[in-house]
Amino acid sequence: MDKAILQVKDVCKSFAGLRASYNISLELYPGEIHALIGPNGAGKSTLIKQISGELRADSGSVYFGNKNISGLSAAKRAHLGLARTFQISSLAMEDTVLQNVMLGALGSRGNVFRFFGPVLHDKELLDRANDALARVGLDQQAAVCTAELSHGQRRQLEVAVALTLQPKAFVMDEPMAGLGGSGSRQLTSLLDKLREEAPILLVEHDMDAVFALADRISVLVYGEVIATGSVDEIRGNLEVQRAYLGEEQ
Amino acid sequence: MSRERQINIALVIVLLTVPLWAWIKDEPFTLTLCTRMAILALAGVGLNIALGLGGLVSFGHAVFFGLGGYTMGILASHAQTYSPLMESPFLIEGTKSMPIIWLIATAVSALVAFLIGALSLRTSGVYFIMITLAFGQMFYYFAISWPAYGGEDGLSIYVRNGFPGLNTLDPVQYMVLTYALLGIALWFFSRLANSSFGLTLNAARQSPGRVQAVGIRPFKVQLFAIVISAAITGLAGALFADLNRFVSPTMFSWQTSGEIMIFVILGGVGRLFGPVAGAALFVFLEHQLGGLSEFWHIYLGLILLGVVLFARGGIVGTLAESGLKRG
Incomplete structure (x- = not known):
C-alpha cells in the first residue's frame, strides 16, 4: 500500500x-x-x-x-x-451560497488582504467556486441566502466549501x-x-x-x-x- | 436599483440641500451643524468597519477620536507658540497644516489600534467590550492628569489650521472639506465591504471557525479591521478638534465612545450610510431638543430604545426592508 x-x-x-x-x-x-x-x-x-x-x-x-x-x-x-467539514454547519448564514464558497476559494488562494477589487468579480475565484457548487448540485442556489437553504442543502454546501480548498x-x-x-x-x-x-x-x-x-x-x-x-x-x-x-x- | 440605494441617494440629497440652503440664506450656524454632522458621521464610518463588518463591539473608539484630536492640539499649540515638540536627538516642530496633521493623526491612531487590538482580540464578547472600555478610560485619565497640554481644562487653538488653497475659517469651505473626506471614506467603505478582505471579515464575524477551516486566521483579519477603523475615527477626531478649535479629555471619555456607537446603531449597523443617518439624526436632535431642555439625552435614549427593540436594522435598515416581504 x-x-x-x-x-x-x-x-x-x-x-x-x-x-x-x-x-x-x-x-x-x-x-x-x-x-x-x-x-x-x-x-x-x-x-x-x-x-x-x-x-x-x-x-x-x-x-x-x-x-x-x-x-x-x-x-x-x-x-x-487538510479540509474539514463541521458536524454542526458553521456557514456564514447571512451570506449567499456563492459567498460561502468564495471564502473557501479565497482561503486556499491566499491573498486575503485586498481592499478594493470587488471579490465577486474575481474570475479565478468565481470559476473555482462555481465548479464546487456544480459538483454538489447547488449551482442553481448560488444567489440564495444561506439561511434559506434546507438542512440537506447546507450539508452539501459544507462539502462544497471543502472542495474549493482543493485539499x-x-x-x-x-x-x-x-x-x-x-x-x-x-x-x-x-x-x-x-x-x-x-x-x-x-x-x-x-x-x-x-x-x-x-x-x-x-x-x-x-x-x-x-x-x-x-x-x-x-x-x-x-x-x-x-x-x-x-x-x- | 435596490431600496437601500434609493434611501442613500435621498439622504445625500437632503444632506447637500440643507447646507446649500444655509449658504444661500447666509446661516453660518447651520453650516457648522452640517460640518459637525459630517465629522461625527466620519467617526461612525470608522467604527462601522470594526462593529458593522467585523462584529467587534469596540467600546473604546473614543481613544482614536481623542488621539486624532490631541494630535491636532499638540502640533498646532507648538506651532502657535513657535516652540518645537522636541529638539534632540532631532528637531520636531509643530505644524498648522491640515494635511500633515491628518496624516499623523491617522498614523498614530492606527499604531495605537494595532497595540490595543492585538491585546483585546485575545478576548471576545463582553470581555472585548470591557477591555476596549478599559483602554479608553486609561487614555481619558492620562489626558486629565497630564498638565503639559491643558490637563482637565483642555487646549485651545486660536486659529483653525490651514489647508493649501482654502480659507478654512470660512464655514462653507471647511464644511466642503469635511464633506469631501466623508465622501472618500464612504467610497472606501463600500469598496472594502465588497472586497476579498470584506468578505473574509464578514465571515469571521458570523463564523470564526469556518474562516480558520479555510486556512485564514480570523485574528489577522480582525486586527487589520480595527486598525483601518481606528485610522478613520482618528482622522475624524482631528477634524472635530479643528472645528471647535479646542481639545479636551472629553474626547477620550466613554460617553464619546458611546455616542459614536449610537450613530452606527441608530443609522444601521453595517449599512454604508448607517453612520451618516445616525449622526444626522443625532445632530438634529441635539440642536432641536437641546434648545428645549438640557436633558435632551433622555429623548435620545428613548429613540435608541425604540430602534434597538423594534427596528434592529436602524434607520437605513428598517426603511430598506420595510417594502420587502420577510421570509
Whole structure:
C-alpha cells in the first residue's frame, strides 16, 4: 500500500482527568475512505479537532504527508491541504451560497488582504467556486441566502466549501447528520466519487452510509480504538458488536 | 436599483440641500451643524468597519477620536507658540497644516489600534467590550492628569489650521472639506465591504471557525479591521478638534465612545450610510431638543430604545426592508 497521507500516532488527550483520547493511532491512505465510528461520547469529535488543529493533543503526533503538523494552527493545517467539514454547519448564514464558497476559494488562494477589487468579480475565484457548487448540485442556489437553504442543502454546501480548498485529504465530521433518506443517498454517491481525488476520514453515525462507503473502519470506544479493519471484519468483530453495534440495534 | 440605494441617494440629497440652503440664506450656524454632522458621521464610518463588518463591539473608539484630536492640539499649540515638540536627538516642530496633521493623526491612531487590538482580540464578547472600555478610560485619565497640554481644562487653538488653497475659517469651505473626506471614506467603505478582505471579515464575524477551516486566521483579519477603523475615527477626531478649535479629555471619555456607537446603531449597523443617518439624526436632535431642555439625552435614549427593540436594522435598515416581504 502507498504511504499514508494522514497519520495519527499515539495521540492522547484528557479534559480534567476525563480521558477523551487514549493512544489513538490511525492512518488515511490515498484513494480510501476511512470511517471512524463509535457510540456517543467516544471521543470522535475530540479526535477530529486534534487532527484539524482546533485542539492540541496532550501527547502523540499528527503527520500530514511527511510533515509533523502537531504544532500548527488550524489555519496552517487547512492551508497545507487538510479540509474539514463541521458536524454542526458553521456557514456564514447571512451570506449567499456563492459567498460561502468564495471564502473557501479565497482561503486556499491566499491573498486575503485586498481592499478594493470587488471579490465577486474575481474570475479565478468565481470559476473555482462555481465548479464546487456544480459538483454538489447547488449551482442553481448560488444567489440564495444561506439561511434559506434546507438542512440537506447546507450539508452539501459544507462539502462544497471543502472542495474549493482543493485539499489533499478531507476530514468530515458527520456530514450526513440529520439528512433524510434521499439526501443521505445523494451525499453518499458524491463522497463515493470524491475518494479518487483525496482520501476521506469520515466520522459518521449513519451505518448504511458507512457500510456503503468505507474501505476501512476504525471503532472508537471510550477514547480508544478497539478495532480497525474492512467492513466485513468490523461486522464480524464480537467486541465491536458488544460495544457498539449491539447497543444501537 | 435596490431600496437601500434609493434611501442613500435621498439622504445625500437632503444632506447637500440643507447646507446649500444655509449658504444661500447666509446661516453660518447651520453650516457648522452640517460640518459637525459630517465629522461625527466620519467617526461612525470608522467604527462601522470594526462593529458593522467585523462584529467587534469596540467600546473604546473614543481613544482614536481623542488621539486624532490631541494630535491636532499638540502640533498646532507648538506651532502657535513657535516652540518645537522636541529638539534632540532631532528637531520636531509643530505644524498648522491640515494635511500633515491628518496624516499623523491617522498614523498614530492606527499604531495605537494595532497595540490595543492585538491585546483585546485575545478576548471576545463582553470581555472585548470591557477591555476596549478599559483602554479608553486609561487614555481619558492620562489626558486629565497630564498638565503639559491643558490637563482637565483642555487646549485651545486660536486659529483653525490651514489647508493649501482654502480659507478654512470660512464655514462653507471647511464644511466642503469635511464633506469631501466623508465622501472618500464612504467610497472606501463600500469598496472594502465588497472586497476579498470584506468578505473574509464578514465571515469571521458570523463564523470564526469556518474562516480558520479555510486556512485564514480570523485574528489577522480582525486586527487589520480595527486598525483601518481606528485610522478613520482618528482622522475624524482631528477634524472635530479643528472645528471647535479646542481639545479636551472629553474626547477620550466613554460617553464619546458611546455616542459614536449610537450613530452606527441608530443609522444601521453595517449599512454604508448607517453612520451618516445616525449622526444626522443625532445632530438634529441635539440642536432641536437641546434648545428645549438640557436633558435632551433622555429623548435620545428613548429613540435608541425604540430602534434597538423594534427596528434592529436602524434607520437605513428598517426603511430598506420595510417594502420587502420577510421570509
